[in-house]
Amino acid sequence: xVRTGDRWLEVTENSLDVEAAYRFTLSPEAGAVDLFVGTVxxxxxxxxxxxxxxxxxxxxxxxxxxxxxxxxxERWPIRKVAVxxxxxxxQQTEASVVIAVSAPHRAxxxxxxxxxxxxxxxxxxxxxxxxxxxxxxxxxxxP
Numbered sequence: 401x402v403r404t405g406d407r408w409l410e411v412t413e414n415s416l417d418v419e420a421a422y423r424f425t426l427s428p429e430a431g432a433v434d435l436f437v438g439t440v441x442x443x444x445x446x447x448x449x450x451x452x453x454x455x456x457x458x459x460x461x462x463x464x465x466x467x468x469x470x471x472x473x474e475r476w477p478i479r480k481v482a483v484x485x486x487x488x489x490x491q492q493t494e495a496s497v498v499i500a501v502s503a504p505h506r507a508x509x510x511x512x513x514x515x516x517x518x519x520x521x522x523x524x525x526x527x528x529x530x531x532x533x534x535x536x537x538x539x540x541x542x543p
Contacts, residue, residue, distance in 0.1 A: 401462070402462050402465070402466060406478075406479065406480045406481070407466075407469060407480070407481055407482075408421070408424050408481070408482040408483070408484070409462050409465040409466060409469065409482075409483050409484075410462065410483075410484045410485070411456060411458040411461040411462055411465070411484075411485045411486075411487060411526070412458065412484065412485075412486065412487065413486070413487045413488040414486075415486070415494070415495070416437075416484045416485075416486055416495040416496075416497075416498045417484075417498075418435070418437055418495060418498050420482075421435070421482035421484055421498045421499075421500040422435055422482075422500050424480060424482045424500065425479070425480040425481065425482055425500040425501060425502040426480070426502065427479040427480050427502050429479050429504065430479040430480070430502035430503055430504060430509075431503075431504055431505055431506070432502065432503055432504070432505055432506040432508070432509035432510075433500060433501070433502045433509060434499075434500070434501050434503075434506070434509035434510050434512075434513040435498075435499070435500045435513075436497070436498070436499040436500075436513055436517055437495050437497070437498050438495065438496050438497040438498075438517075439492075439493050439494060439495055439496065440452045440490045440491065440492050440493060440494050440496060441492065442492050444530055447532050447533075447534075448532060448533035448534075449492070449530050449531065449532055449533070450492075450531045450532060450533045451489060451490060451491050451492065451531045452489075452490050452496065452528055452529070452530055452531065453488065453489050453490070453528065453529040453531065454485070454486055454487045454488060454490065454496060454526055454527070454528050455487065455526065455527050455528075455529070456485075456487055456524070456525050456526035456527060457525065458487065460525050461485065461524055461525050461526055464523055464524050464525060465483050465485075465520070465524070467523075468483075468516055468519045468520060468523065468524075469481055469483065469516065471515075471519070472501075472512045472515050472516050472519075473512075475511075475512070475515070476503055476508045476511060476512040476515075477503055477504055477508055478501055478502070478503055478508075478512055479502040479503060479504070480500075480501075480502045481499075481500065481501045481502070481512075481516070482498065482499070482500040483497075483498070483499050483516060483520070484497065484498040484499075485497050485520070485524065485526060487526065497517075497520065499513050499516050499517055499520075500513075501513040501516065527539060527540070528540045
């Protein structure tokens with residue numbers, strides 16, 4: 401876990417606390433907080449999904465998150481940011497990723513949050529295994 405005055409980056413097997421991420425990003429200098437919560441859905445590619453597993457090395461993933469957030473902070477005036485990603489076996493509706501970004505204005509908060517999400521999906525060394533309702537499994541995001 402990387403936690404400083406303005407950054408909270410964590411890859412964990414614990415449940416993600418959306419409210420804590422939101423509270424962390426509150427800042428008197430920020431007029432907006434954008435909050436994204438990714439959850440396990442019940443379908444993927446028209447197939448029923450029972451659950452999802454996320455695998456990765458937390459230390460390496462947190463270093464990648466640091467780089468992603470650094471690049472976002474170079475483009476937008478981010479005040480505070482929390483990026484939390486879950487590892488392990490998750491059931492439908494459980495949060496797999498939480499991103500909260502505060503910035504002076506809403507456009508900056510929206511854009512930086514979206515950037516962090518898209519870069520995370522592209523670069524984060526975390527892989528997922530979908531467990532389908534028929535008992536079959538499928539890996540996604542493999543390098």
